[in-house]
Amino acid sequence: MTTDYERILLAEGIGYSEILDPKFKTNTLKIFFSQPLSAATAAGSALATSLLTASNQRYPSIAQLRKKLQMLYGAAIFGSVQREGDIQTNHISATVIDDRYALEQEPLFDEVLELLLDCLFRPNAADGAFSQTEFRIRQQNLLDTIKAEIDEKRTYALNQARRTAFDGEPAALSPCGTAEEVAALTPASAYAAYQELLRTAGIEIYFVGPAKKAGLADKLRRAFAAIPDRKPQPLCAIAPSPAKPEPQEVHELLPVAQCKLVLLWKTAYENPWVLAMLSAVFGGTPSSKLFANVREKMSLCYYCAASYSTFKQSLTVDSGIEQQNVEKTRDAILQQLREIQQGNITQEELENAKMSFHDSIYGIGDTPSSYINWYFGQFCKGISLSQDELHEKYQSVTIPQLVEAANTLTLDTIYLMDCKKEAE
Template sequence: MKVNKEQMVEKQGYRLHILPSKKYKTINIVAKFKSDLKKEWMTKRALLPMVLQKATKNHPSARSLQSALENLYGTVLSSDSTKKGENHVISFRMEVANEAYLRTETSLLKQALELFHEVIFEPKVEQGAFDEKIFSREKQTLEQKITSIKDEKMSYANMRLIDEMCKDEPYSLHVHGYLDDLKALDSKELYEYYQHFITNDLLDVYVIGDFEADAIEEMIDGCFTREAGDNTAVDQESPHKHVEEPKEIIEEDDLNQGKLHLGFRTHTTFGDEDYYALQIFNGLFGGFPSSKLFMNVREKHSLAYYAASRFESHKGLLLVFSGIDPNNYDQAKTIILEQMDAMKKGDFTEEEVEQTKELVVNQLLETMDNSQGLIEILYHQVLSKHQIEAEELIDRIRKVTHKEVADVASKLELDTIYFLTSRKEGGEQ
């Protein structure tokens, strides 16, 4: 099997994960900072990566920083904030050409690593605050991002579903932050938070590409140091919340196609014994074009172009989403729930289970062919504190039985149905 093995080394203030691989013509470096999800941090953590990738101590403007990256053979730098279960993760990513394919001999990787370190650890700071101009421009950009969430109907409907479903849980916090918090934020306060973040977040650094592991480690030791405090992140156990009564929420918007999203509680997370069965469940139910949802909502009843499901590995959610004609709400909802009932009753064949196992394994192997995909898979282990080798992961998937899938299905609870539909002509009903 062609699975990359990682070498993990504890360093001063971070963990270094080295992944030598012949698959790529570039080298990828990813730094992942993890903290708890807290309302008061959300806006700051959304803004922070935006400000940091605009300027550094030695490259005081976005243009100068980008020019430096371009000189390093179009090295790409990006950064984002995400929620993973009840954790907040800020990732910095850099992709640099492997010198083996260039006609020139340079110390490309070393220069790129130094720049990467500088972006994260040496921002442009004046009198204990981020550069005022950069700060206020990025603040404006974030404001725009928050107000235009509504323009992207699928992600808006997903956000609204989570709002309603996880109302009093940290998971419902918005990853882009909040307008009120943003308005009140100044560059000094953000810099103060930055200092907290840079010392206290849990940091994992991944390097992947075609190189000698020892040489890379030495190079990173040379330019990557961190004076870290103790990681203060408290491991937030996602409480297994049971549903008393499923909610149904219908909202109106200016749109042609209604967005029907359903949220279920799985009570299963990464590292649990039945996590592998949940993956198969999702594959059978809505993960592939051969799945129940696609076959019934789309192929049999022509109600939708897409009808699918996915699960959140650390929070224990299964989300169903479909784009339908506003008039077909009841029919589509009924079909989706019927398919779920059939799954709970074990109404699927051994053969389907076997096929789905192969599809899930195939998907996993394909994801591991991709450098960013592989890092995301490996990072699950950090998030869940559960170590599992890629081979074992695949092995466990292959061992899932029909009964285990039905069992995991029967644990699923419908929590919320959310429907974003078109405005009714003439206003009132």
């Protein structure tokens, strides 16, 4: 999988992973800041992350920083935020071509690293507040992102189902916060959120490149050692959610041409590899039961797919359908699950699902981001497996295990985005 991989601790709650693969022509550094997802901190942390990658004291505007990066052969510094179960993860990244490919073999990575550290430790701020100009730009960008969620109807439907399923739990929250929470932020409160992130977040740093960068770990250690009063919070990404006594149904009318139906099940079954394989057999591949029967044979929907969340031990099916097929599709999905629960799984269905995992596992390492996602995902889940070890976990799954796991599923949430008539 990799030519060389090593993870070391730079300090309490700060890990550094080095992933070396000679096929790459770029160097990538990605820093994850993980903290419990909370309505009190999500918006501030998300906006602070965006501000950190927009400018710094040396380059105090988006335009100036971008111009400098363009001069470094189109290098990039960017940030984003995501949710891993009950955890909010903010990350900033830098990528640049390897020094070997510069016209004069200039030390490009060293320059980009300094820019990134400037963004992180010498931000465009004064007197305990971010620059007002950059703050307003990034605040509006984040508001636009939140308001645009409903434009992606499939994603919106999935998020609405999750909000219902995990109501009262951190996983129900948006890692970007709400529009109201973002609008209430100020340059000072966003800066305070940034300071809190540095002080309390779990930090994981990943370097991916063709060769070792001498002194990189020590430089990062010194930079992060300067954070005052650092006290990282304990984190637990895997947080199973109790199922409701009865499924909760949510019916939302929107002016859409295509209805969206989402069903979410919860389980206490503890083998994540069996549950992931169950999801693939149920609706995760072109030969799965949902695709082959509900979509192809019965022609009930435009798409019908299953996915499994290790972090919340939940299985989700979402589909896009015509309004007249809503009930038929719902019944057909539930019937396909009953087929699995009754043991009606062919060896061919299982082998096709196993092949899909084979392809995805051995595709890890095609890009720097796939390496980073692989190792960070394992870190969050508290496991450390090689490609071959993970492959064996999936290949050893049996049909009786799938039947056993399927019978532990409890339907928790049914969400329907219905087509609102124009007259209404």
